[in-house]
Amino acid sequence: MSSPNPSQSKAIVHTKGPLLIIAGPGSGKTFTLVERIMNLIQAHGAKPEQLLVVTFTEKAAQELKTRISNRLLEVGLRFNVNDMYLGTFHSICLRILEEYRDFTRLKRSFVLMDQFDQQYFLYQRLREFKDIEGIEHIQGQHKIPAWAKSENLLGWLNKASEEVLDIDKLLDSADEAINALGRAYKVYQGLLAEHNALDFSSIQLETLILLQQHPQVLEELTNKLNYLMVDEYQDTNTIQEQLLQRLMGAKRNLCVVGDDDQALYRFRGASVRNILEFPDQFAPGECEQIRLSVNYRSHPDIVGFYDAYMSDKAWLQEGVNYRYPKTITSRDDVFKDGPTVVSAITPEGDDWHEDVYQMLMHLKQEGRLSDWNQAAFLFRSVKSDKVSALAQALEDKGIPVYSPRANLFFEREEIRYVLGALQMVFPMIMAERKKKAAHSKALSIWGYYEKKCLAPFLGKLKEPEQADLLDWCKRKAKSHIGMTKNADSAFLGLFYELLQFPLFSQYLEQKNGNERAQRNLAQLSRMLGKFEYLHYVSVLNPKYLVSNLNSLFDNFLKFLFEGGIDEYEDMSEYAPSGSVSFLTIHQSKGLEFPIVFVGSLEAVPRKQYSDLDEIIEHQYMAKPTFEPLEYTKYFDFWRLFYTAFSRAQNLLVLTGQEKSGHGKTPSRHFTDHTEKLPYWRDVKHKIAEIELEQVKDVNIKYEYAFTSHITMFETCAEQYRLFKELEFQPVKASPMLFGTLIHETLEDVHKAAIRGESEQLTQDNIETWLHSNYQALANRERMYLGESTLGAALQHVMRYVTGKDSEWGDIKETEVGISLVKERYVLTGSVDLIKGDDDSVEIVDFKSERKPNMEKDRDRILHHQRQLEIYAYLVEKNTDYKVDKMHLYFTGETTGLPTISFNKNSSAIDQTIQGFDTIVDRIENKDFSLKSRPDKACVDCSARRYCDRRNWNFALSDS
Missing domain, CATH: 3.90.320 (Lambda Exonuclease; Chain A)
Incomplete structure (x- = not known):
């Protein structure tokens, strides 16, 4: 697309006031955003720090940054894209918090927790919540496992942050569940402050509090930021809307881009009302609205199919239309006629796996499929038995499947061998399990450890070429049984010792091209590093060895096993060459594939809210209710499959095993559409004439x-390959802590000087700064320095301060x-x-x-x-x-x-x-x-x- 169409042009030249861009699938919204930014830079002299551009994912941010920088290079403009406020809401808020940290509760070197860290943090501190009356409404009933309690608690605490609930109002409630949520939230915020920690939800909340409580910070930001743009606005939540309302200031130059038909993240707190009600934030006629409705991605028949699918739904309820009316059209190219939307729904009793395989092979043999990555299978979930069976059947027939979110991490051979080895070198594990089993405390995961990890590993040790590994395991087991003093390292150290043996080193050889195994081993190293971090384990200690082993195998790894671990996904290659992709529909959002097989046709709309959700929605939200709760399951269902259908460029296939009765496939929600489609075998010669695109490269600058x-x-290039390229977690060494501490304290010195407060540069003040920095660093890194080392660090700083030879x-x-x-x-x-x-x-x-x-x-x-x-x-x-x-x-x-x-x-x-x-x-x-x-x-x-x-x-x- 070399030049913009009229709607895109209108959006590109708009600069003043609020703008809503409704961008249908494949309508060139990224192109429009890039050109709009270029227009602001070229025609209006916008500086990098005046532009705030929000994307939904880090990958989208990197793509956008790359495309803007390429355009700047084309026109020869000097402009630092990295100085823009460009990224996800979380990354931009994190930058604001870093810039204005002195106005927040946060100390330097604060701990940033991802979702697993947050849940594990709660799991380790459930006792802090146990005395709250009614906590079972938030955590779940007493009999459910502790990990499930922490997961439930996490969901409600995040909801309170993202919906900016009035905690005092919750605490005043006579409803036991609501009151318990308020009390739990207060306890949790206290724990975050105590540990100088932030979770992903509280990144945004801390930023909002900063803007609310410090008008000078808000004024500085709104004076600086001239133009705000937000992509995927339909997936924003309440707190994000409030942040934008403040940051746009009196200029109100806020442009939001999105598609209400692709609002998929209600379960994460997103609110489609933000985009549907966006014009209502402003005076009548103030907000300009532009629709990008020309699809540049898909064949007209595919566009017609998904446009008809959405148009015939009951969006009008009780006099309100919960969808922007729109008609998507295709570009004005000449397309070959042909059945580009077909069915691969196999009659009951026939072999669905074979049918799908034959369709793929037909396209391959006819020369249409030049790479398996041109085909993608989209499902509601890739973790179901049906999906796993289809993936296995294709792999058995020689078609590789890429499915990073299919819960296969713990099934991978390289992972099972490492876990088998770690169990063998700690013989006390089996003795502990026997004791627990005798008291009816056996865990289901033990079967996995023993049958799928330890047994295959022991089988390997019988091979002559593994003699060195067997000898090493025996020596380690003996030393661990008789351990009387601290070892030199912990579990991560043992992991790296294992890598020396051919059973494991074979996976790391670059010439083998086994990047999936390499990435999985790197992931395991990070998991072991995270365990040691969360449990304060620096070396194996005889006093705590058994409890550490129980924590590792029966808690930490068990939770990861049950919760599911995603395998590595390359940000620059969403469809690896040589494999068909098995993705969730959510995962596929924003992507496009020449051929898309949409499965999960047995699906029906399902309720996704609880009684407590309903109470909060009606009584405690900042705004009155919007979409009627009883209809949301239908709205979300229609949007989900619309997103799936619109990923296809050249050929859309609705697929499944036909079934009647209970669990009917296709369900009644699809039969009106599928019954009109030709079965692929009936038009096999015609679909073999369809010209398929190649999967597009994702151009990202690193x-x-x-x-x-x-x-x-x-x-060392090999060191780089392991620790930067593959992202193995190294065993940490303490000298870095010493250097970081000195650097941070020198920064305090220099900032005081810049503020004109050189009189503050006394030894007492500097010692206070150094100790404060040390406490925050030690808390984050879980590494510690002795008093003499801290004294040496202070001397380093004081030598610089007292030896400075100028003002x-x-x-x-x-x-x-x-x-x-x-x-x-x-x-x-x-x-x-x-x-x-x-x-x-x-x-x-x-x-x-x-x-x-x-x-x-x-x-x-x-x-x-x-x-x-x-x-x-x-x-x-x-x-x-x-x-x-x-x-x-x-x-x-x-x-x-x-x-x-x-x-x-x-x-x-x-x-x-x-x-x-x-x-x-x-x-x-x-x-x-x-x-x-x-x-x-x-x-x-x-x-x-x-x-x-x-x-x-x-x-x-x-x-």
């Missing part, structure tokens, strides 16, 4: 930083996050200090160590110099500053001059950037070859034993 990417890659007034900025969007990637960095007069500045990078020897450590100094050159390059590209000098400041230096200084050399900087480009090329081409093993880097590497036993065949590379 961020690369000198310290965390380039340095690691240059040091504090020359400091311009501290801890400056800077980035630059280049043609193929985004270059990022963080400058510790920018100082100077007028536009001529010097940059300083602090190192919490002794000053190195200028001769013996020349390579290390040159490395630091290159880092400063990157920073100088970023500062000059991002700002109007000109960098004159660059300094390394060594806070550990006690005898001589603590600095090493360099003059800026533009040609050296250009050379450094070219080297950076070369390394990024290698990373993105997955070239992790090594000339030789970098032995110095191996000492502290978690994967060193794996590398010790590797059959290294060093290949010459360009590094």
